Amino acid sequence: MDLNLTEDQETIRDVFAAFFDRETGPERARAAEPFGFDSDAWDRLKETGAPGMGVPEAAGGAGASLADLVVVATEAGARIAPLPLIDHQVTARLLATVGACDANVLSGATIAGLVVRPMDGEIARTVPTGSVANFLIALVDDRLVATNAPPGNHLPNHGCLPLAHRDFAGAAVLTEGAEAVAAHRRAVDEWRTLTAATLVGIAREALVLGVEYVKHRAQFGRPVGSFQAIQHLLADLPGLIDGAHLLTAKAAWAGDRSSVGILGILDVDANDVTDFAALAAMALVAAGEAATVATDRSLHVHGGYGFSEEYDIQLYYRRARGLSYLLDDPARECRRLFSILLNDPDGLHKSSQEAGQH
Amino acid sequence: MDFSLGERAESFRTEVRAFLGEHLTPTVIQQMHTTGTFNNKDFNSALAEAGLLAGAVPGYGNRDPIELYVLFNELEKAGAPYEGLAVTMLVAGVVHAVGTEFHHNEVLKPLLTGRYTCCLGYSEPDHGSDVAAITTRAIRDGKDWVIDGQKMWTTMAHEADWVILLTRTNPDVPKHKGLTMFLVPMDLPGIEIQPVATMATERTNATFYDGVRLGDQWRLGEVDGGWNVMGVALAFERGVMGGTNPAVPLLRHIRDWAANTPSPEGGPLLDDPLLRERMGRTAIANQVSQLLTLRAAWIAATGGLPGLEGSMAKLYATERYQQAVGWFQQMAGAEGLLSFGASHAAANGWIDYDGRHSPVMTIYGGTTEINRNNVAERHLGLPRAR
Numbered sequence: 184m185d186l187n188l189t190e191d192q193e194t195i196r197d198v199f200a201a202f203f204d205r206e207t208g209p210e211r212a213r214a215a216e217p218f219g220f221d222s223d224a225w226d227r228l229k230e231t232g233a234p235g236m237g238v239p240e241a242a243g244g245a246g247a248s249l250a251d252l253v254v255v256a257t258e259a260g261a262r263i264a265p266l267p268l269i270d271h272q273v274t275a276r277l278l279a280t281v282g283a284c285d286a287n288v289l290s291g292a293t294i295a296g297l298v299v300r301p302m303d304g305e306i307a308r309t310v311p312t313g314s315v316a317n318f319l320i321a322l323v324d325d326r327l328v329a330t331n332a333p334p335g336n337h338l339p340n341h342g343c344l345p346l347a348h349r350d351f352a353g354a355a356v357l358t359e360g361a362e363a364v365a366a367h368r369r370a371v372d373e374w375r376t377l378t379a380a381t382l383v384g385i386a387r388e389a390l391v392l393g394v395e396y397v398k399h400r401a402q403f404g405r406p407v408g409s410f411q412a413i414q415h416l417l418a419d420l421p422g423l424i425d426g427a428h429l430l431t432a433k434a435a436w437a438g439d440r441s442s443v444g445i446l447g448i449l450d451v452d453a454n455d456v457t458d459f460a461a462l463a464a465m466a467l468v469a470a471g472e473a474a475t476v477a478t479d480r481s482l483h484v485h486g487g488y489g490f491s492e493e494y495d496i497q498l499y500y501r502r503a504r505g506l507s508y509l510l511d512d513p514a515r516e517c518r519r520l521f522s523i524l525l526n527d528p529d530g531l532h533k534s535s536q537e538a539g540q541h
Numbered sequence: 542m543d544f545s546l547g548e549r550a551e552s553f554r555t556e557v558r559a560f561l562g563e564h565l566t567p568t569v570i571q572q573m574h575t576t577g578t579f580n581n582k583d584f585n586s587a588l589a590e591a592g593l594l595a596g597a598v599p600g601y602g603n604r605d606p607i608e609l610y611v612l613f614n615e616l617e618k619a620g621a622p623y624e625g626l627a628v629t630m631l632v633a634g635v636v637h638a639v640g641t642e643f644h645h646n647e648v649l650k651p652l653l654t655g656r657y658t659c660c661l662g663y664s665e666p667d668h669g670s671d672v673a674a675i676t677t678r679a680i681r682d683g684k685d686w687v688i689d690g691q692k693m694w695t696t697m698a699h700e701a702d703w704v705i706l707l708t709r710t711n712p713d714v715p716k717h718k719g720l721t722m723f724l725v726p727m728d729l730p731g732i733e734i735q736p737v738a739t740m741a742t743e744r745t746n747a748t749f750y751d752g753v754r755l756g757d758q759w760r761l762g763e764v765d766g767g768w769n770v771m772g773v774a775l776a777f778e779r780g781v782m783g784g785t786n787p788a789v790p791l792l793r794h795i796r797d798w799a800a801n802t803p804s805p806e807g808g809p810l811l812d813d814p815l816l817r818e819r820m821g822r823t824a825i826a827n828q829v830s831q832l833l834t835l836r837a838a839w840i841a842a843t844g845g846l847p848g849l850e851g852s853m854a855k856l857y858a859t860e861r862y863q864q865a866v867g868w869f870q871q872m873a874g875a876e877g878l879l880s881f882g883a884s885h886a887a888a889n890g891w892i893d894y895d896g897r898h899s900p901v902m903t904i905y906g907g908t909t910e911i912n913r914n915n916v917a918e919r920h921l922g923l924p925r926a927r
């Protein structure tokens with residue numbers, strides 16, 4: 184048991200915190216609206232090696248673990264970086280497992296993305312990186328396919344994410360069969376975990392913004408942060424956020440173990456869960472809740488200013504929802520989770536995710 | 542980060558589970574709910590004989606806080622009577638931390654046999670959350686002290702051999718500075734215990750102290766230094782000694798029940814989508830509660846004082862437990878209202894039980910509001926509201 188970051192991870196955290204402070208942040212996120220992509224920042228990010236850092240060394244990457252990527256994603260989330268970073272990292276790792284990760288993906292010269300939801304025939308709807316990815320991977324039936332068609336038309340959206348529909352007609356098949364299904368499923372679980380990490384970062388910063396605001400905003404002759412009603416709205420958040428953070432880190436730990444063949448446990452009766460798929464689903468739901476609640480409360484304690492375009496909290500508020508609901512309704516994710524916990528994947532109430540995969 | 546318990550704690554957990562498999566019989570569980578006493582001396586002494594109890598004292602012996610957490614977490618998850626034991630072991634930890642040789646011989650040693658019990662005498666009828674304002678007096682009389690006053694909610698007093706009693710020794714200084722803690726043998730003349738029934742199965746007590754005379758050797762910590770002793774005790778209480786995973790047995794009971802109960806819409810209730818969603822949410826909350834508690838244990842294991850982290854764990858876990866109980870109670874409908882022993886009671890009466898029990902978990906050991914105040918002021922650095 185060790186709940187500290189490793190020394191390497193502390194370095195990664197510090198380096199990327201400084202990078203995202205310098206190259207991204209609320210001002211840059213605002214400037215990148217509504218498209219949700221800052222190409223200058225992406226160019227700089229390429230210089231850090233981040234796009235290929237999660238690819239195994241044998242495949243030309245830096246061999247970072249999923250736990251390392253959680254550290255980076257959390258810092259990116261805290262600064263709502265308008266970069267398709269986690270999608271790219273997850274897709275690069277997926278490509279490496281099927282021997283298809285080329286130098287342009289490693290360097291980030293090609294932006295890679297993943298279709299995480301079931302296909303609508305040959306159409307992928309509302310793809311997380313649809314308007315920026317020029318190399319996009321999807322699972323169609325049991326075939327892992329890739330398209331290098333140009334990015335799609337941006338769809339204006341709540342979180343100002345780079346969303347677009349994409350057409351996979353005529354896409355090249357990378358691999359097929361059980362291997363393809365398993366590789367895609369694993370990649371989507373990694374996406375869940377890193378999206379959760381991004382949401383934890385969003386939640387953490389939303390709390391900081393709220394606390395700072397109420398310390399300085401005065402009404403009735405005293406800081407509004409001295410009113411207990413305000414304090415209690417905020418006091419629930421550290422446990423909620425830290426809990427989601429621990430769960431996300433645990434999911435990454437389980438994911439790293441499963442990739443070296445250590446199987447996890449699924450014993451809900453004893454609250455003993457170390458299975459990656461279960462923990463990834465749990466982390467996404469918990470982090471989504473932490474981020475939606477934290478941004479809601481933080482915005483609320485800003486009063487009217489929280490609603491104004493000028494204040495940063497509204498940027499966090501919208502991205503919290505955007506990332507939480509992008510994959511699926513959290514309620515359906517909970518049902519899917521419970522099927523995993525009951526070891527009942529063919530249960531009556533399969534999620535659309537699973538339904539689409541079979 | 543590494544979320545495995547580690548070999549030592551893992552093998553300790555195996556021992557605890559083996560012990561529970563043998564000693565936690567349905568009779569033991571039933572007895573706690575029929576008597577209202579969540580403490581079983583035979584069970585506790587069997588734990589001691591199995592060599593598992595020394596590890597239950599915070600800071601004592603060769604067990605670290607992770608193992609302490611493991612013990613109480615396993616007891617709680619299994620539905621064992623652990624509350625009395627947790628209080629007793631908490632007092633043992635306080636005695637170990639601040640007690641004299643006399644206390645070690647007279648109190649700590651017997652406590653480690655599992656045959657003796659302690660209770661907490663902090664709260665009074667008029668002073669609960671503001672516990673530093675208590676008025677039970679201890680006045681010096683020669684070499685002795687004489688105690689007069691009343692305590693409320695002295696759970697387990699009717700079974701206890703000692704009460705750890707917070708008294709006022711100096712009313713002329715700010716409230717935190719005039720308190721002194723005593724270990725008081727419960728068989729001294731002048732102590733009276735009256736039962737207080739609750740809406741759930743557990744019983745508690747009011748205790749009265751009328752000219753109770755005891756020697757200075759029973760004082761725990763400095764004269765007027767009682768608040769420091771409270772600090773030690775509270776750090777243990779809000780840390781890792783159970784109380785943050787009550788929804789684990791709940792979920793198990795719900796699952797058994799739903800698998801064997803037909804849904805009005807056809808099929809087993811376990812296939813109901815809303816039920817599955819809520820069970821999934823409860824499973825998530827159980828993991829989060831466990832991780833927040835484990836973090837507190839880990840901070841203690843690495844030399845820190847996890848007071849605030851304990852507050853966060855308690856806040857989160859108890860609110861989620863109450864929420865989950867509310868969901869399942871609604872979904873069980875009329876049969877969910879039926880109590881232990883009633884024919885056709887949903888989940889054999891556990892839904893009714895958890896519905897009765899869950900509100901108190903957000904009250905005792907520091908209410909939700911007091912924990913929020915702690916987090917707001919000491920973690921978020923917001924200005925004092927009071």
Ligand SMILES: Cc1cc2nc3c(=O)[nH]c(=O)nc-3n(C[C@H](O)[C@H](O)[C@H](O)COP(=O)(O)OP(=O)(O)OC[C@H]3O[C@@H](n4cnc5c(N)ncnc54)[C@H](O)[C@@H]3O)c2cc1C
Nearest residue numbers: 661662663664668669670694695696904905906907908910
């Ligand atoms: C079953 C049971 C067992 C117990 N066992 C023990 C025991 O063994 N030993 C022991 O000493 N005590 C015990 N207690 C007492 C318990 O610790 C107190 O009930 C608790 O601390 C709250 O005190 P109170 O009941 O006086 O409520 P009050 O302090 O009167 O609180 C009433 C309400 O006001 C709120 N409130 C109070 N102060 C503030 C504030 N500053 N800001 C915002 N809200 C506030 C509270 O949160 C609560 O909602 C037990 C209680 C119960 C019910």
